Structure formats: C-alpha cells, structure tokens
Amino acid sequence: MVLLRGDLDEIRKNVSEQIQLTVLSEEFQNKLIESLLMKIEKKFDDRYKKIEDNVRNLNAEVESLRYENNNLRRSLDAQEQYCRNRNIRIFGLKQEKDENLFSRIQKIFIEKMNVEINSFDVEICHRVSSKGDKDGRPPAVLMQFRNVNTRLCLLKQRRLLKNTGVTMKEDLTQFRLRLYKVAVKELGGKNVWCLNGNIYGRIDGHSRRIEKEGDIPISVGDS
Known part of the structure; x- marks a missing residue:
C-alpha cells in the first residue's frame, strides 16, 4: 500500500489530535500533578532530613560545649576559692575617721573571742566597698592571714561575736x-x-x- 502525502498529513493530524486529547485529559493531568508532587515531596523530605541531622549534630555540639564550660567554670571557681582560703570578711564594724583598722580588730579578737594575733599573722587588712555602703552600712573588712590555721581558729570562735553587731564570714x-x-x-x-x-x-x-x-x-x- 502506497501512502500519499495527503495520507501522511492526515495521519499526522490524527496523531496530533490524539496527543492533545491525552494531554488535556483529566486523568493525565492528575497523574502528572501526582508525579510532580511526589518529586517535590521527596526533595522536601531529603532536605528536611538533612536539616534535622544538622540540628541534631549542632545540639550535640552545644551540649558538649556546655559540659566543658561548666567543668571549666567549676575548676576556675575551685582555684579562686582556694586562693581565698586564708581570708575572712568582717561585717558591721563602724568606720572611724583616721582609724587604725588592724588595732581595732585586734582588740575585738582579744576581748570578745579570746584570740590573740599580731601584725605578723596578717598579710592584708583593709575595707572593701560593697552595696552596703549605699544604705548606711559600713564597708566590710577583708583580712588575709599568713597561716590558714589562724583563720580556722577565728572562724571557730566567731559565735562569741553574737550581740556585738559585728559578724565574721568566710570569703x-x-x-x-x-x-x-x-x-x-x-x-x-x-x-x-x-x-x-x-x-x-x-x-x-x-x-x-x-x-x-x-x-x-x-x-x-x-x-
């Protein structure tokens, strides 16, 4: 059978019409949309999983850094406290003009606590500013001793300061x-x-x- 040009044109026309009908059919459009949605959903799931994994890794790193930071803070705090282990702070001692601070405290230790110390026992004795200065309370006194045993002796006797208005605390x-x-x-x-x-x-x-x-x-x- 010999096909003429007119027959070929007719066949092309019929095929083209059939393709258009197929493309325009609701079933084909639904399948096409479903296919596109599945591809989009898969890409979204892949990206979401990747983000989720990144967030999980970041959270693990944050927890690790927080743990290391807490350990470092505890270590530094322990070292700082160790450096204060020869110190005491005295509160409630009224401030006097041109006061000889050590002599006044030395007298309190002897008369109220039955503990005698001399200037050789003390490395530091001075007042320190605090929030109490603003509400009328006298600045606290910081004392540092050469020997930790002197500090321990005073702290054991500090109950004898009761009702004197003066208190003693660890630094x-x-x-x-x-x-x-x-x-x-x-x-x-x-x-x-x-x-x-x-x-x-x-x-x-x-x-x-x-x-x-x-x-x-x-x-x-x-x-």
Missing part, C-alpha cells in the same frame, strides 16, 4: 556567695552554713553539700 567567690544567698532564701539561714569555702544545707533532715542551684529544693508558697 566566698561570687558564684558561691550567690549560691549561698539562694540557699538561705529557700532553706532559711539556720539551715545553711559554710565550711572551708563549701556550702552545706540541711535538706530532708540531712546535711548535704550544695554545689549548684539544682541541689537546692525550691520552697513552694501556699496557693
């Missing part, structure tokens, strides 16, 4: 001082104490060392 780092104040707020002053730079509290009837705020049970007020 804590900023971190430990803040922790001490939180513990006092939550547990009460009678249930919190310091020993050699460490903070302790009476919790559930037991003496426990407090190293972080998470160690302190938070009191709940009446609802």
